[in-house]
Amino acid sequence: MSEIFDFAAIKNREDWRWTEDKFFSELCDLPNRRKLSASFQIDGDENLEFLENFADLSAKEQAGLQYLQKIAAKNPIANWNLQESANNVLRFRINESQVEPITIYCDRQGERFVEFSRIEITVAKNVKTAINLDFSAENSACQIPFIELFLEENSDAEILLIAKNSSQENAKKAAQILNFFIYQEKKSHLRCNLFGAGDFFRADIGAYLQGEDANFSIATVQKTSNNSACDLHIRVEHNSENCQSKQILRGVIGANSQAIFDGLIYVAKGAQKTDAEQNSRYLLLDETAKTLAIPQLEIYADDVKCAHGATSGQIDEQAMFYLQARGINKEDARQMLINAFLQEASVLTNANLQEIWQELL
Numbered sequence: 001m002s003e004i005f006d007f008a009a010i011k012n013r014e015d016w017r018w019t020e021d022k023f024f025s026e027l028c029d030l031p032n033r034r035k036l037s038a039s040f041q042i043d044g045d046e047n048l049e050f051l052e053n054f055a056d057l058s059a060k061e062q063a064g065l066q067y068l069q070k071i072a073a074k075n076p077i078a079n080w081n082l083q084e085s086a087n088n089v090l091r092f093r094i095n096e097s098q099v100e101p102i103t104i105y106c107d108r109q110g111e112r113f114v115e116f117s118r119i120e121i122t123v124a125k126n127v128k129t130a131i132n133l134d135f136s137a138e139n140s141a142c143q144i145p146f147i148e149l150f151l152e153e154n155s156d157a158e159i160l161l162i163a164k165n166s167s168q169e170n171a172k173k174a175a176q177i178l179n180f181f182i183y184q185e186k187k188s189h190l191r192c193n194l195f196g197a198g199d200f201f202r203a204d205i206g207a208y209l210q211g212e213d214a215n216f217s218i219a220t221v222q223k224t225s226n227n228s229a230c231d232l233h234i235r236v237e238h239n240s241e242n243c244q245s246k247q248i249l250r251g252v253i254g255a256n257s258q259a260i261f262d263g264l265i266y267v268a269k270g271a272q273k274t275d276a277e278q279n280s281r282y283l284l285l286d287e288t289a290k291t292l293a294i295p296q297l298e299i300y301a302d303d304v305k306c307a308h309g310a311t312s313g314q315i316d317e318q319a320m321f322y323l324q325a326r327g328i329n330k331e332d333a334r335q336m337l338i339n340a341f342l343q344e345a346s347v348l349t350n351a352n353l354q355e356i357w358q359e360l361l
Contacts, residue, residue, distance in 0.1 A: 282313075
Protein backbone atom coordinates (compact mmCIF):
# COMPACT_ATOMS: atom_id res chain seq x y z
CA MET A 1 0.00 0.00 0.00
CA SER A 2 2.82 2.42 0.81
CA GLU A 3 4.07 2.68 -2.78
CA ILE A 4 0.63 3.92 -3.88
CA PHE A 5 1.12 7.28 -2.22
CA ASP A 6 4.90 7.39 -1.88
CA PHE A 7 5.58 10.66 -3.65
CA ALA A 8 9.32 10.08 -3.57
CA ALA A 9 8.71 6.99 -5.72
CA ILE A 10 6.10 8.73 -7.86
CA LYS A 11 8.63 11.47 -8.65
CA ASN A 12 10.72 8.87 -10.49
CA ARG A 13 7.88 7.90 -12.81
CA GLU A 14 8.21 9.07 -16.40
CA ASP A 15 4.92 11.00 -16.28
CA TRP A 16 5.90 12.90 -13.12
CA ARG A 17 9.59 13.48 -13.65
CA TRP A 18 9.17 16.86 -15.39
CA THR A 19 7.48 18.46 -12.37
CA GLU A 20 10.06 20.55 -10.52
CA ASP A 21 11.05 19.40 -7.04
CA LYS A 22 9.94 22.62 -5.35
CA PHE A 23 6.31 21.81 -6.21
CA PHE A 24 6.54 18.44 -4.48
CA SER A 25 7.35 19.86 -1.05
CA GLU A 26 3.67 20.39 -0.19
CA LEU A 27 2.65 16.98 -1.56
CA CYS A 28 5.07 14.60 0.12
CA ASP A 29 3.23 14.71 3.45
CA LEU A 30 -0.17 13.79 1.98
CA PRO A 31 -0.11 10.21 3.34
CA ASN A 32 0.13 11.65 6.87
CA ARG A 33 -2.93 13.83 6.53
CA ARG A 34 -6.46 13.07 7.59
CA LYS A 35 -8.36 11.35 4.77
CA LEU A 36 -11.96 12.26 4.00
CA SER A 37 -14.55 11.12 1.51
CA ALA A 38 -16.17 14.00 -0.29
CA SER A 39 -19.83 14.92 -0.07
CA PHE A 40 -21.73 16.40 -2.99
CA GLN A 41 -24.41 18.95 -3.70
CA ILE A 42 -26.40 18.22 -6.85
CA ASP A 43 -28.69 20.58 -8.75
CA GLY A 44 -30.92 19.44 -11.62
CA ASP A 45 -31.06 15.75 -10.75
CA GLU A 46 -34.58 15.07 -12.08
CA ASN A 47 -33.28 12.88 -14.93
CA LEU A 48 -30.73 10.97 -12.85
CA GLU A 49 -31.11 7.37 -11.78
CA PHE A 50 -28.90 6.89 -8.72
CA LEU A 51 -27.38 3.44 -8.31
CA GLU A 52 -26.01 2.29 -4.97
CA ASN A 53 -24.13 -0.81 -6.07
CA PHE A 54 -21.93 -1.65 -9.02
CA ALA A 55 -24.11 -4.74 -9.51
CA ASP A 56 -27.03 -2.44 -10.35
CA LEU A 57 -25.33 -1.51 -13.62
CA SER A 58 -25.99 -3.38 -16.85
CA ALA A 59 -23.43 -5.90 -18.05
CA LYS A 60 -22.35 -3.46 -20.75
CA GLU A 61 -21.84 -0.63 -18.28
CA GLN A 62 -19.93 -2.89 -15.91
CA ALA A 63 -17.62 -4.02 -18.71
CA GLY A 64 -16.93 -0.44 -19.80
CA LEU A 65 -16.22 0.84 -16.29
CA GLN A 66 -14.09 -2.20 -15.45
CA TYR A 67 -12.07 -1.42 -18.57
CA LEU A 68 -11.43 2.09 -17.23
CA GLN A 69 -10.67 0.88 -13.71
CA LYS A 70 -8.09 -1.57 -15.03
CA ILE A 71 -6.34 1.35 -16.70
CA ALA A 72 -6.72 3.52 -13.59
CA ALA A 73 -5.06 0.87 -11.43
CA LYS A 74 -1.80 1.57 -13.28
CA ASN A 75 -1.93 5.22 -12.24
CA PRO A 76 -0.75 5.54 -8.61
CA ILE A 77 -3.02 8.47 -7.69
CA ALA A 78 -6.09 6.99 -9.39
CA ASN A 79 -5.34 3.65 -7.76
CA TRP A 80 -5.07 5.32 -4.35
CA ASN A 81 -8.49 6.85 -4.98
CA LEU A 82 -9.95 3.50 -6.09
CA GLN A 83 -8.93 1.95 -2.80
CA GLU A 84 -9.90 4.84 -0.51
CA SER A 85 -13.30 5.44 -2.13
CA ALA A 86 -14.29 1.85 -2.91
CA ASN A 87 -17.37 2.05 -0.68
CA ASN A 88 -18.29 5.66 -1.35
CA VAL A 89 -19.06 6.23 -5.03
CA LEU A 90 -21.53 8.72 -6.50
CA ARG A 91 -22.96 6.49 -9.24
CA PHE A 92 -25.76 7.51 -11.58
CA ARG A 93 -27.23 7.06 -15.05
CA ILE A 94 -28.71 9.89 -17.15
CA ASN A 95 -31.76 8.42 -18.88
CA GLU A 96 -33.38 11.48 -20.48
CA SER A 97 -32.12 14.45 -22.44
CA GLN A 98 -32.11 17.92 -20.91
CA VAL A 99 -30.90 21.41 -21.80
CA GLU A 100 -30.30 22.78 -18.30
CA PRO A 101 -26.96 21.46 -16.99
CA ILE A 102 -26.72 19.07 -14.07
CA THR A 103 -24.45 20.77 -11.53
CA ILE A 104 -22.38 18.79 -9.05
CA TYR A 105 -20.42 20.59 -6.34
CA CYS A 106 -17.80 18.79 -4.30
CA ASP A 107 -17.90 20.25 -0.78
CA ARG A 108 -14.65 21.21 0.90
CA GLN A 109 -14.77 20.00 4.51
CA GLY A 110 -11.69 21.42 6.20
CA GLU A 111 -8.00 22.25 6.09
CA ARG A 112 -4.92 20.06 5.98
CA PHE A 113 -6.69 16.99 4.68
CA VAL A 114 -6.83 14.78 1.63
CA GLU A 115 -10.35 14.54 0.24
CA PHE A 116 -11.23 11.72 -2.14
CA SER A 117 -14.19 11.85 -4.47
CA ARG A 118 -15.28 9.31 -7.03
CA ILE A 119 -18.07 9.69 -9.59
CA GLU A 120 -19.33 7.10 -12.10
CA ILE A 121 -21.59 8.47 -14.82
CA THR A 122 -23.45 6.69 -17.60
CA VAL A 123 -25.11 8.64 -20.39
CA ALA A 124 -27.77 6.36 -21.85
CA LYS A 125 -28.30 5.62 -25.54
CA ASN A 126 -29.58 8.58 -27.61
CA VAL A 127 -29.49 10.94 -24.59
CA LYS A 128 -28.13 14.47 -24.84
CA THR A 129 -26.92 16.04 -21.61
CA ALA A 130 -24.79 18.79 -20.06
CA ILE A 131 -22.90 18.56 -16.76
CA ASN A 132 -21.06 21.12 -14.63
CA LEU A 133 -18.56 19.51 -12.22
CA ASP A 134 -17.11 21.98 -9.72
CA PHE A 135 -14.24 21.17 -7.34
CA SER A 136 -12.24 23.43 -5.03
CA ALA A 137 -9.43 23.27 -2.50
CA GLU A 138 -8.03 25.91 -0.16
CA ASN A 139 -5.27 26.42 2.43
CA SER A 140 -3.25 23.20 2.48
CA ALA A 141 -6.19 21.05 1.38
CA CYS A 142 -5.80 18.48 -1.37
CA GLN A 143 -8.67 17.32 -3.59
CA ILE A 144 -8.22 14.01 -5.42
CA PRO A 145 -11.25 13.54 -7.70
CA PHE A 146 -11.69 10.48 -9.91
CA ILE A 147 -14.39 10.58 -12.60
CA GLU A 148 -15.44 7.69 -14.84
CA LEU A 149 -17.74 8.44 -17.77
CA PHE A 150 -19.47 5.80 -19.92
CA LEU A 151 -21.12 7.08 -23.10
CA GLU A 152 -23.54 4.68 -24.71
CA GLU A 153 -24.28 4.55 -28.44
CA ASN A 154 -25.36 7.83 -30.05
CA SER A 155 -25.20 9.74 -26.75
CA ASP A 156 -24.07 13.36 -26.61
CA ALA A 157 -22.52 14.99 -23.54
CA GLU A 158 -20.98 18.33 -22.70
CA ILE A 159 -18.97 18.68 -19.50
CA LEU A 160 -17.51 21.73 -17.83
CA LEU A 161 -14.90 20.57 -15.32
CA ILE A 162 -13.62 23.18 -12.86
CA ALA A 163 -10.60 22.38 -10.70
CA LYS A 164 -9.55 25.51 -8.80
CA ASN A 165 -7.48 25.87 -5.68
CA SER A 166 -6.15 28.79 -3.71
CA SER A 167 -4.28 29.64 -0.54
CA GLN A 168 -4.27 32.71 1.64
CA GLU A 169 -1.03 34.63 1.88
CA ASN A 170 1.68 32.69 3.76
CA ALA A 171 -0.55 29.58 3.98
CA LYS A 172 0.59 26.17 2.84
CA LYS A 173 -0.22 25.33 -0.74
CA ALA A 174 -3.49 23.76 -1.83
CA ALA A 175 -3.61 21.09 -4.52
CA GLN A 176 -5.85 19.39 -7.06
CA ILE A 177 -4.91 15.99 -8.51
CA LEU A 178 -7.63 14.95 -10.93
CA ASN A 179 -8.21 11.74 -12.89
CA PHE A 180 -10.89 11.61 -15.61
CA PHE A 181 -11.37 8.48 -17.76
CA ILE A 182 -13.91 8.15 -20.58
CA TYR A 183 -15.28 5.12 -22.47
CA GLN A 184 -17.13 5.95 -25.70
CA GLU A 185 -19.34 3.64 -27.73
CA LYS A 186 -20.44 3.97 -31.37
CA LYS A 187 -21.46 7.48 -32.53
CA SER A 188 -21.11 8.99 -29.07
CA HIS A 189 -19.95 12.58 -28.70
CA LEU A 190 -18.19 14.29 -25.79
CA ARG A 191 -17.20 17.95 -25.62
CA CYS A 192 -15.32 18.95 -22.48
CA ASN A 193 -13.90 22.23 -21.19
CA LEU A 194 -11.42 21.91 -18.32
CA PHE A 195 -10.31 24.86 -16.17
CA GLY A 196 -7.28 24.27 -13.96
CA ALA A 197 -5.89 27.02 -11.75
CA GLY A 198 -4.22 27.60 -8.41
CA ASP A 199 -1.22 26.49 -6.41
CA PHE A 200 -0.77 22.96 -7.74
CA PHE A 201 -3.00 21.39 -10.37
CA ARG A 202 -2.50 18.09 -12.15
CA ALA A 203 -4.95 16.27 -14.40
CA ASP A 204 -4.63 12.83 -16.00
CA ILE A 205 -7.27 12.32 -18.68
CA GLY A 206 -7.82 9.20 -20.75
CA ALA A 207 -10.41 8.99 -23.55
CA TYR A 208 -10.98 5.55 -25.10
CA LEU A 209 -12.94 5.68 -28.35
CA GLN A 210 -14.14 2.09 -28.59
CA GLY A 211 -16.98 2.37 -31.14
CA GLU A 212 -17.04 3.59 -34.72
CA ASP A 213 -17.73 7.29 -35.36
CA ALA A 214 -17.05 8.28 -31.73
CA ASN A 215 -16.05 11.91 -31.28
CA PHE A 216 -14.04 13.42 -28.40
CA SER A 217 -13.06 17.08 -27.98
CA ILE A 218 -11.39 18.74 -25.01
CA ALA A 219 -10.34 22.35 -24.47
CA THR A 220 -8.22 23.15 -21.42
CA VAL A 221 -7.15 26.40 -19.80
CA GLN A 222 -4.18 26.33 -17.44
CA LYS A 223 -3.99 29.53 -15.42
CA THR A 224 -1.25 29.83 -12.83
CA SER A 225 -0.69 32.44 -10.20
CA ASN A 226 2.90 33.15 -9.14
CA ASN A 227 4.91 30.23 -7.69
CA SER A 228 2.49 27.57 -8.86
CA ALA A 229 2.28 24.58 -11.19
CA CYS A 230 -0.18 23.17 -13.72
CA ASP A 231 0.44 19.70 -15.12
CA LEU A 232 -1.82 18.16 -17.78
CA HIS A 233 -1.58 14.66 -19.26
CA ILE A 234 -4.04 13.53 -21.94
CA ARG A 235 -4.19 10.17 -23.69
CA VAL A 236 -6.72 9.73 -26.49
CA GLU A 237 -7.02 6.23 -27.92
CA HIS A 238 -8.68 5.67 -31.29
CA ASN A 239 -9.56 1.99 -31.10
CA SER A 240 -12.16 1.88 -33.87
CA GLU A 241 -12.69 3.30 -37.36
CA ASN A 242 -13.92 6.77 -38.33
CA CYS A 243 -13.34 8.36 -34.91
CA GLN A 244 -12.43 11.99 -34.39
CA SER A 245 -10.66 13.81 -31.57
CA LYS A 246 -9.44 17.31 -30.81
CA GLN A 247 -7.23 18.60 -28.00
CA ILE A 248 -6.87 22.35 -27.43
CA LEU A 249 -4.76 23.87 -24.66
CA ARG A 250 -4.21 27.51 -23.76
CA GLY A 251 -2.06 28.40 -20.77
CA VAL A 252 -1.27 31.69 -19.03
CA ILE A 253 1.76 31.24 -16.80
CA GLY A 254 2.87 33.57 -14.02
CA ALA A 255 6.22 34.31 -12.38
CA ASN A 256 8.26 31.40 -10.98
CA SER A 257 5.60 28.99 -12.22
CA GLN A 258 5.64 25.89 -14.38
CA ALA A 259 3.14 24.42 -16.85
CA ILE A 260 3.32 21.03 -18.53
CA PHE A 261 1.29 19.57 -21.37
CA ASP A 262 1.85 15.91 -22.21
CA GLY A 263 -0.61 14.84 -24.90
CA LEU A 264 -0.78 11.55 -26.78
CA ILE A 265 -2.88 10.53 -29.78
CA TYR A 266 -2.89 6.73 -30.09
CA VAL A 267 -4.32 5.08 -33.20
CA ALA A 268 -4.76 1.32 -32.93
CA LYS A 269 -4.21 -1.15 -35.76
CA GLY A 270 -7.32 -1.16 -37.92
CA ALA A 271 -8.58 2.22 -36.69
CA GLN A 272 -8.73 3.60 -40.23
CA LYS A 273 -10.19 7.01 -41.15
CA THR A 274 -9.03 8.47 -37.84
CA ASP A 275 -9.05 12.26 -37.72
CA ALA A 276 -7.17 13.66 -34.72
CA GLU A 277 -5.54 16.95 -33.86
CA GLN A 278 -3.74 18.48 -30.92
CA ASN A 279 -2.72 22.08 -30.34
CA SER A 280 -1.12 23.71 -27.30
CA ARG A 281 -0.15 27.35 -26.85
CA TYR A 282 1.31 29.09 -23.82
CA LEU A 283 1.49 32.76 -22.90
CA LEU A 284 4.37 33.55 -20.52
CA LEU A 285 3.75 36.56 -18.27
CA ASP A 286 7.25 36.68 -16.78
CA GLU A 287 10.76 35.68 -17.79
CA THR A 288 10.83 33.20 -14.88
CA ALA A 289 7.78 31.32 -16.17
CA LYS A 290 8.49 27.87 -17.63
CA THR A 291 6.54 25.59 -19.94
CA LEU A 292 7.06 22.14 -21.37
CA ALA A 293 4.94 20.71 -24.20
CA ILE A 294 5.28 17.05 -25.16
CA PRO A 295 2.99 16.30 -28.12
CA GLN A 296 3.03 12.64 -29.17
CA LEU A 297 1.60 10.51 -31.98
CA GLU A 298 1.55 6.70 -31.88
CA ILE A 299 -0.07 5.37 -35.04
CA TYR A 300 -0.60 1.77 -36.20
CA ALA A 301 -3.02 2.43 -39.08
CA ASP A 302 -2.20 3.79 -42.53
CA ASP A 303 -5.32 5.75 -43.51
CA VAL A 304 -5.38 8.50 -40.89
CA LYS A 305 -5.21 12.26 -40.53
CA CYS A 306 -3.29 13.35 -37.42
CA ALA A 307 -1.66 16.66 -36.54
CA HIS A 308 -0.09 18.37 -33.56
CA GLY A 309 1.51 21.70 -32.74
CA ALA A 310 2.96 23.50 -29.73
CA THR A 311 4.09 27.11 -29.21
CA SER A 312 4.93 29.45 -26.36
CA GLY A 313 5.64 33.16 -26.24
CA GLN A 314 5.04 36.46 -24.51
CA ILE A 315 2.37 39.15 -24.94
CA ASP A 316 2.69 40.87 -28.31
CA GLU A 317 4.26 44.28 -27.69
CA GLN A 318 2.90 45.66 -30.96
CA ALA A 319 -0.63 44.68 -29.92
CA MET A 320 -0.05 46.32 -26.53
CA PHE A 321 1.15 49.51 -28.26
CA TYR A 322 -1.88 49.48 -30.57
CA LEU A 323 -4.34 49.29 -27.68
CA GLN A 324 -2.52 51.85 -25.54
CA ALA A 325 -2.35 54.25 -28.48
CA ARG A 326 -6.15 54.18 -28.47
CA GLY A 327 -6.45 55.29 -24.88
CA ILE A 328 -6.52 51.92 -23.10
CA ASN A 329 -4.28 51.79 -20.04
CA LYS A 330 -1.48 49.24 -19.88
CA GLU A 331 -3.09 46.83 -17.39
CA ASP A 332 -6.45 46.81 -19.21
CA ALA A 333 -4.71 46.27 -22.54
CA ARG A 334 -2.74 43.39 -21.09
CA GLN A 335 -5.90 41.77 -19.70
CA MET A 336 -7.73 42.21 -23.00
CA LEU A 337 -4.98 40.34 -24.85
CA ILE A 338 -4.93 37.55 -22.25
CA ASN A 339 -8.71 37.14 -22.46
CA ALA A 340 -8.63 37.06 -26.25
CA PHE A 341 -5.94 34.37 -26.10
CA LEU A 342 -7.98 32.21 -23.71
CA GLN A 343 -11.13 32.53 -25.82
CA GLU A 344 -9.53 30.10 -28.29
CA ALA A 345 -9.94 27.26 -25.78
CA SER A 346 -13.56 26.16 -25.87
CA VAL A 347 -15.52 23.33 -27.46
CA LEU A 348 -18.81 23.89 -25.59
CA THR A 349 -22.09 24.67 -27.34
CA ASN A 350 -24.45 24.65 -24.33
CA ALA A 351 -25.32 28.28 -23.56
CA ASN A 352 -25.49 27.78 -19.78
CA LEU A 353 -22.07 26.14 -19.62
CA GLN A 354 -20.62 28.75 -21.95
CA GLU A 355 -21.77 31.50 -19.58
CA ILE A 356 -20.06 29.85 -16.61
CA TRP A 357 -16.92 29.36 -18.70
CA GLN A 358 -16.74 33.04 -19.62
CA GLU A 359 -16.98 34.01 -15.95
CA LEU A 360 -14.02 31.74 -15.16
CA LEU A 361 -11.83 33.34 -17.80
